[in-house]
Amino acid sequence: MGIWHRHEELQLVEGCRNDSHASQKEVFSKMYGRLFGICMRYADDSDEAKDILQNGFIKVFKGIENYKGDGSFEGWIKRIVVNTAIDNYRRKKVKPVVTDSELTDRLGDDLEEELEEDSVYNQIQISEVMEAVQRLSPAYRTIFNLYVMEGHNHNEIAEMLDISVGTSKSNLSKARMNLRKMLQPLVDRLSD
Amino acid sequence: MKEFDKTIADKLNQVDYPVDHEMWDAIESSLGKAPSAASNEVSFMPSFIAGTAVTAAIVTVLSLMPVGESTHPISHPAEAHEVTALTEDVEPNQESSAPVMMHTAQEEHEIELIHELPQVKKELAPTMEKTVSSEQEHPKEENTELNATHSPSIVTTIAQEVSFRAIGIQCAGSTVLFKAETKLLADIKWIIDGVHVLEGTEIEYSFDDAGDHEVVMLSIENGNSVSTKRVIQIYERPEGSLSYTVEGNNQCFGQNVQLKAGPGANTYTWLIAQQEINGSASQVRLERGSYSADVHIVNEHGCTSEQNILVNVDGGLEIYIPNSFSPNNDGNNDAWLPVGLEKCNAHSIQVFRAQDNTLVFETTEGSAWDGNIAGSTDLPQRGEQFIYRVIAEDACGEEQELKGSITVMQ
Numbered sequence: 001m002g003i004w005h006r007h008e009e010l011q012l013v014e015g016c017r018n019d020s021h022a023s024q025k026e027v028f029s030k031m032y033g034r035l036f037g038i039c040m041r042y043a044d045d046s047d048e049a050k051d052i053l054q055n056g057f058i059k060v061f062k063g064i065e066n067y068k069g070d071g072s073f074e075g076w077i078k079r080i081v082v083n084t085a086i087d088n089y090r091r092k093k094v095k096p097v098v099t100d101s102e103l104t105d106r107l108g109d110d111l112e113e114e115l116e117e118d119s120v121y122n123q124i125q126i127s128e129v130m131e132a133v134q135r136l137s138p139a140y141r142t143i144f145n146l147y148v149m150e151g152h153n154h155n156e157i158a159e160m161l162d163i164s165v166g167t168s169k170s171n172l173s174k175a176r177m178n179l180r181k182m183l184q185p186l187v188d189r190l191s192d
Numbered sequence: 193m194k195e196f197d198k199t200i201a202d203k204l205n206q207v208d209y210p211v212d213h214e215m216w217d218a219i220e221s222s223l224g225k226a227p228s229a230a231s232n233e234v235s236f237m238p239s240f241i242a243g244t245a246v247t248a249a250i251v252t253v254l255s256l257m258p259v260g261e262s263t264h265p266i267s268h269p270a271e272a273h274e275v276t277a278l279t280e281d282v283e284p285n286q287e288s289s290a291p292v293m294m295h296t297a298q299e300e301h302e303i304e305l306i307h308e309l310p311q312v313k314k315e316l317a318p319t320m321e322k323t324v325s326s327e328q329e330h331p332k333e334e335n336t337e338l339n340a341t342h343s344p345s346i347v348t349t350i351a352q353e354v355s356f357r358a359i360g361i362q363c364a365g366s367t368v369l370f371k372a373e374t375k376l377l378a379d380i381k382w383i384i385d386g387v388h389v390l391e392g393t394e395i396e397y398s399f400d401d402a403g404d405h406e407v408v409m410l411s412i413e414n415g416n417s418v419s420t421k422r423v424i425q426i427y428e429r430p431e432g433s434l435s436y437t438v439e440g441n442n443q444c445f446g447q448n449v450q451l452k453a454g455p456g457a458n459t460y461t462w463l464i465a466q467q468e469i470n471g472s473a474s475q476v477r478l479e480r481g482s483y484s485a486d487v488h489i490v491n492e493h494g495c496t497s498e499q500n501i502l503v504n505v506d507g508g509l510e511i512y513i514p515n516s517f518s519p520n521n522d523g524n525n526d527a528w529l530p531v532g533l534e535k536c537n538a539h540s541i542q543v544f545r546a547q548d549n550t551l552v553f554e555t556t557e558g559s560a561w562d563g564n565i566a567g568s569t570d571l572p573q574r575g576e577q578f579i580y581r582v583i584a585e586d587a588c589g590e591e592q593e594l595k596g597s598i599t600v601m602q
Contacts (some may be wrong), residue, residue, distance in 0.1 A: 021220075028219065029211050037207030054215050058222050092463070121199045129203040137466050148197045149204060176196060 002074045003030050009073040016064045024061055031074065035081050041133055041145050042085035052088050056081035082150060086160060089142050120187045132182040140175035147172050294470070295459040298494035303358040303368065306404070306423035354418055356409045363427050363495035367398045372409055381410040402428035427493035430458045434487060434499055440507035443535060444588035446477040447508045453487055453499075461488040464503065479592070480508045509535055509586050513594060518602040519563025519572060527560035528598060530582055534558065539584040546577040546597065563600065572600040 004012065015023025035056065039049035060077050067076050121129075133141060146152045146160065147168075154168040161168070360368035372380045372393045382390045384397055385405050399405050409420045432453050439448040451474045453460045462469040464485040465478055483503040490496050511532040517525045533539045543553040543561055552565040563572050572578070578598040585591045 019223075024219075024223075025216065028216055032211045032215075033208035036209040036212070037204065040207070040209075041204060050212065050215060054218055054222075057215075057219050061219070061223055121196065121203075124203070126203045126206050129200055130207055133200075133204065139466060148201050176194075179200065180196070 002072050004074070010069075013064065013067060013069070013073055016061060027060070027077070028057060031077055035078065037130075038078065038081055038149075039085060040130060041149065042082075042089065042142060044134070044138065048088070052085050053081060055088075056084040059084060086142070086146075089138060090161070092138065120191075121183055123190050124183060124186050128186055129183070132179055135182060136175055136178055140171055140178060143168055143171045144175040144179070295490040295492055296494060297488075297490045297496045298361045298363065300360055303360060303362055303424060305358055305407070306425065354411055354420055356407075356420060356422070358407070358422075358424055361495075362425065363493070364399055364402045364429050367396045368424065370395050370397065370407065370409070372411070374411060379412040381412065383408040383410065399424075399426045402426050427495045428491070429495045429497045430456060430489040430491035431497065432456055432458065432460075432487075432489055432499065434485070434501040436485075436501065436503050438505055438507060441588075442507060442509055444586045444590060445479045445509050445592050446586075446588060446590050447479070447505050449476050449478050449503060449505060450474075451476060451485065451503075453489070457492065459490040461490075462486070463488070478503070478505045480505050480510060511536075511582065511584055511592070511594060513580065513582060513596060514598070515596060516599045516601045517563070519600065520602040525601075527562045529558075529560035530580075530594075533582075533584055536584045536586055537589065539582065542581045543598065544579045544581070546579050549579075552578065572602075574600055574602050576600045 002009075012023050012027055016027065032053075036049060036053055039052040039056070040046065043049035043052055056077075059080050063080070067073065133144070136144065142161065143157055146157045147154070152160070154165045154172075157163075157168045158165045163171075355373045357371045357373060358368050359371065360366060362368075370382060374380075380391065380393050382388075382392075382395050382397075384390070384407055386408075388397070390397065404423050404425055407422050407424055411418045411420070432455065435452045437450045437452075439450070441447060451462055451464070451469070452472065453462075454472045458472070460470065460472050460474075462471075462474060462476070462485055464476055465483050467476060469476055481504075483505070485501050485503050487499045487501070488496060489499065509532065511530055513530040514525075514528055517528040519526050519528075528543075530541065533541075538556070539558060540556045541554065541558075541561070542551060544550060545552050545565070550565075552568075553561040554566070555561075565572065576599070578600070580594075580596055580598055582594040583591060584594070
């Protein structure tokens with residue numbers, strides 16, 4: 001279940017449409033924690049994450065008329081914040097690593113399968129996982145977020161970031177491998 | 193979804209942070225709600241008139257206000273701060289311990305406009321003079337052209353009725369939003385630099401050139417008009433030329449590339465090969481290839497420009513890997529072996545069969561693959577594809593991983 005019941009959502013949306021201070025603050029207070037977590041996944045540091053989130057909230061409140069009630073209000077707000085993060089990424093003009101060979105991309109996936117382990121990462125703390133994600137390069141981090149966290153497929157990511165599908169696949173594969181490398185010492189520490 | 197992805201996603205979805213109340217204040221301010229934001233807004237008063245007696249009186253009262261308090265120094269939000277450490281790859285000429293000033297790019301902000309001395313073009317009409325004088329008594333301003341009285345309460349009221357604001361970025365080429373702030377006046381016209389005329393309570397204008405620009409807001413109602421004149425200062429965008437030099441070394445993949453930008457005491461941020469580097473003269477290590485370097489330049493006024501240069505790195509250790517061979521014992525291309533590994537400190541080769549991803553060959557000795565499939569009597573078929581993975585460490589200790597395909601031709 002989401003943060004609010006449906007009837008609460010509808011009241012909040014109506015309040016925000018009427019520029020109600022109380023409604024806007026309720027939305028901000030209830031959603032800040034999760035949304036800031038999303039922004040931290042996309043940003044280089046907490047300052048950048050704050051900028052993204054602040055701009056996202058302003059877009060939410062100024063663009064409240066665009067919420068048509070098709071999906072949950074919470075989901076709509078999250079999409080706006082993610083889009084704000086992607087806009088921020090595009091502005092930074094980060095170029096993903098480009099590899100065009102489908103064969104090598106496939107190899108990356110296949111080799112990755114061999115390394116797959118199941119539950120060893122469960123024991124790592126949330127903050128350590130977040131730190132590892134933040135240490136990924138901006139391109140790897142963004143593609144990992146879009147694929148794993150937001151559930152986009154490679155065709156969608158390629159279109160969103162103006163890159164090839166092969167590049168998206170390759171960067172995702174490398175993001176996973178780098179994450180594993182960073183998390184491995186933590187796994188080793190726990191197994192000692 | 194892969195198990196690994198799911199585990200990471202589960203962890204990240206549990207992330208929560210305490211509310212940042214300062215951000216809420218900033219959001220409220222952006223939405224025009226915070227009381228502090230309102231108190232920071234600057235009201236601009238009309239400076240000369242071209243209309244009827246009523247508006248002339250209003251303007252005249254305002255013209256009698258002392259200008260000192262409302263004449264603000266021009267400010268911009270380019271905050272400077274000291275940076276005690278740059279990136280590791282700092283060019284030698286920056287080795288001085290002197291702090292480097294970093295300029296921050298302007299963000300959209302309320303722009304302070306220069307308050308020009310009011311110029312009253314018309315005398316007061318008796319009716320309005322009476323209206324003004326009917327307020328509580330105030331000493332007469334003897335040194336004014338019209339010798340009229342004024343009331344602070346009237347001044348404040350009128351000032352709020354005929355003011356305008358400017359919001360945007362104070363740099364050439366950026367758009368500035370001018371917003372009339374008046375409830376009384378119906379039609380608003382704007383005259384920019386005495387030439388460009390626009391209409392509307394809100395207009396956007398982009399100044400092409402740096403310098404002082406005159407903005408006049410003309411408010412017209414029932415044939416009466418009041419004009420408000422202010423000057424906005426626009427700053428130049430930074431310029432500079434970019435160059436680079438490559439220090440060749442054929443023993444290593446990476447080459448030292450010196451990046452240079454200038455002239456001017458601007459802040460330069462390079463983005464090249466996914467690396468962000470600060471400084472007018474910086475060093476980056478790049479492997480053979482062509483790279484697009486984007487440079488974000490910020491000057492002391494917070495104005496920015498983007499420049500780009502293509503960096504070609506021709507030198508460096510190169511590993512040549514054949515993409516086909518013909519293991520048929522005819523004396524030609526019977527074995528497959530990358531060229532250049534002999535210059536490396538260490539290396540490993542793995543070959544996989546593309547069909548089932550089986551490892552068919554592996555070595556760390558630099559020996560050639562003759563096409564035999566390890567652990568099997570199978571022979572490679574014509575047109576069959578294999579995938580190689582070569583990891584090589586060069587003389588500088590840098591590692592490179594190379595992947596690609598091999599096709600059997602026989």
